[in-house]
Amino acid sequence: MVRADAKEGEIMLTSPPIVAKCQGVDLPEGREISVRLVEVDSSGRRIVFAYDGVATT
Incomplete structure (x- = not known):
């Protein structure tokens, strides 16, 4: 998770390299x-x- 606010943020995928919107709370x-x-x-x-509340690290 690169950046987050109350209801969405931006994630960075490593392979392939992509920055994308991510919906979710907290x-x-x-x-x-994940x-x-x-x-x-x-x-x-x-x-x-979308993020369903599962942090892997």
């Missing part, structure tokens, strides 16, 4: 988390993930 900024893919818009080059 996002643990600066920690490695997320699930919820939206893909290939023409708009947008992806959105």
Whole structure:
């Protein structure tokens, strides 16, 4: 989790290198988390993930 506010944040994937929006409450900024893919818009080059409360580190 790169940046977080009350209801969403930005995550960084390492492979492939992607920065994407992440929806969720109480996002643990600066920690490695598990997320699930919820939206893909290939023409708009947008992806959105969701956090369900599972921090891995």
